[in-house]
Amino acid sequence: MPGWYFDKQELKHTPSGAAGLDYKTEMRYRKEGARFIIDTGMKMDLGYNTTATGVVYYHRFYMFHSFQQFPRFVTACCCLFLAGKVEETPKKCKDIIKIAKALLADNKFATFGSDPKEEVMTLERVLLQTIKFDLQVEHPYLYLLRYAKCLKGDKAKLQKMVQMAWTFVNDSLCTTLSLQWQPEIIAVALMYLAGKLSKFEVVDWVGRNPAHLRWWDMFVEDVTMDLLEDICHQVLDLYSQPEVKSSSESPPPGASRPAAASPSNQSTSRQSNGATTSTTASSASTASSTSEKTQISPETVPPPVNTRIPPPSDVPYPYQTFTHAPPPISYGTPVSFAPPVNTPPPLLGPSPIPSLLSAPPPNAFPPFVNQPPPFTPVVPPPNASFFGNGLPQGHTRHRPPFFPP
C-alpha cells in the first residue's frame, strides 16, 4: 500500500521525537510494544497474521502520534483488538485487557486508567483514522513460504533455513522494517540472512532464467546487496541490544555483534554496479550504515538473547528452539497462496518455551513467536461469491485486471 513507507530520515523525525523523546527510547518503545502484542496474541491463540497486522498498525500509529500522548500498551492492545476483527479472528476487548493486566507490571497497566476497556475502545476510532482505514496488511510470511517453494537443494537444509527465516520475520516485527520495506523485500532479505547463517546456499531454483543472478531476482526487482544487508543488520541489531530490565543479569556470551570492519562492498559492488539502483520502496538511502558493519557470514551468528531459558543443546543455533520435527516441504511449481487472512496455516502445537509464555517479562526477548507452519495446509479459499467472504484476488488472475476504457 503506497504511503506507508518511510525513509530513515523520516523515521528519525516522528511525533514522539518532536515531543522530546530520544530516538533510542522510541525504538525501545516500538520494540516493547511489538513484543507485547506478540506475547498477548500468542497467549490468546491468535495466529501470526493477526499478530503481525496488529504490530504493523502499532508502528504506523506512532508515525502520526507520540508515545507521550498515547500510552504505548493501550495502543498495543487496541491494535491487536482491531487486527483481530480485521483478520476475522476477533477477541473480546475485555479478554485482551485481562491478558494485558497479567502480562504488564502494575505501573504499566496503570496507564489504562480507571476504565481500561473504555480506554481501548475510545482509541479504536483514533487508530482507524490514523491508519487511514488501510486495514489490510501483507506480511513477509506469505512470501517466505512462496519463495521457499521454488528453491531447490537439500530438503533438510532448506527447511532449517526457512524456519530460521521465519524466526527472523517474527523478530523483524520488533523493528521498524515494516515501515521501510515491502513484505516481499523483507522476506527475501531474511531468507538471505537465514541462508547465510545456516550455510544453505541456493544454487538452483524453479523457474530459473539466465537473466537471474540470484533466486530473488525472480521475485523482486532492483534489490541491492547493500539493501539486503541493511535489512539483515536491522534484525540482527535486536539481538545485541541490551535489555533494560534484564540488565542485572550477566550478558550472554558474545552479546555484541562482531564489530570487525571488513567493508561489505565485495559482494555489494557486484550488484550495485548494475544498471538500476532504484528500489521498489521509497527509501533509497539505506545502505549508509552497512559500511561499518560486518559482512554477514555464518560466523555472524546472532548471540543468544536474553531469555532466561538456555537453549537446548542439540539445536544448531542458540536461538533456534523448535521442538517439533520440521514440517515437510513439498516441491513443485510455485503455487499461488491464499490470502493469509482466510486460511492461516495452523501453528504447530504448543510453544517450546512454555515458561516464558506463562509469564513473559515485558522486556525479555524470546527468540521467536510462532513456528513456521507446514506448507501443505495453505489452500486457496473456496471461491466465495459473497461480498465479504474473501479478499480481493485481483492480481492472481492471469490476465490484465482491467483496461482503460
Add this chain to the structure above:
Amino acid sequence: MAQSSSNGQDKSSNTYEALNKIGRGAYGTVYKARDKQTGQEVALKKVCIPLSEDGIPMNTLREIALLKQLNAYDHPNIVKLLDICHGQQIGKDLMMFLVFEHVEQDLAMYIEKHTKGFKTTEIRNLSKQIVHGVDFLHSNRIVHRDLKPQNLLVTSDGHIKLADFGLAKTYDFEMKLTSVVVTLWYRSPEILLGLPYSTAVDIWSIGCIIVELFTRKPLFCGKSENEQLNEILRVLGKPPKDEWPAKNAPIKWSSFDINEKVDIKSIAPSMCENVLSLVMNMLTFDPNKRITALEALNHEYFLEEPINT
C-alpha cells in the same frame, strides 16, 4: 483521554463543507461537499454503523478493508474512494462518512437527459464500461447486488463509474430507511425467488440496463416480487419446467399463467443481432447458464468494428 476526541471524531465537519443533498438511497444519504483545504468537490456518503459491545462490527471493518484495497487498484470504472471519516456517535450508532470523488450525474439522469436517445456506438461504449467495472468486482469476489442506473455514475466526459457497493449492504434489513422503496426492477429471478445467489445477479441487472439504454425505459417494472417475476416471464417466456428450481422456490412454476412471450427485439427494435445475443445471454433464467462478465467482455458485440453498429 481528552486527546482522542479531538483526533478521532468529527473530522468530517472540519474537513468538508456540505453543499447540498444529492441523493438519498435506502442505506444512507449522499451530499455534495467541498474539501475545505483543496476546494475539491466530493460526494459524502453518510452511513450509520450500529456499534456493538466491541466497537465497530467485524463485518463493517472487513468491508471497509476491502473497499480500501479495491480502491488501491484505481480501476477506471469504479468510483474513487478518497477518504473515510467518523462523524458523531448517536446512541449506539456511529456516523461514518465515505468520501468519494464527485461525479457529474448518475446514469438515470444521463438517460433522462438524452431525450433523443443514444447513438448505438455510445450504448456499446457505456455497456462495455459497465461490464468492465462489474468484471473487476467479480474478479475480486464482490457481488454488487444492486446494479441499477442510479448506482452507475457518469462523468462529464462520459465515463461510467460503479458506485454503491460494499458498505452497509450487510445490514440489509435492519438498516433500510423505511421511507425509501427499493426498486425490484433490476433484480434477477433467483433474488426474487429468495434463492441463494452469486455474481450472476449482477449480469442480469446489466442485461436490463443495456436494454434500457436503447429504450430509455426500464425493461421490467414490477411493484412486488411476484409482479416483477410475472413481468420477466411475460417478456422472456417461462423457462422450461426442469429449469425451475422446484425444490427451493416458494412459487410454483405452474402458478405463472404465461403462454407466449414478447420478444426483446420488439421492445427495442434498434438492437442489432450482436447486442441482442449478448442481452439474451445475460437475461438467462438459470443463473448457472448466464454469461459471466469475463465472457461478456469477449462477446462479439464488444469485439465488432465500430462501423457495423
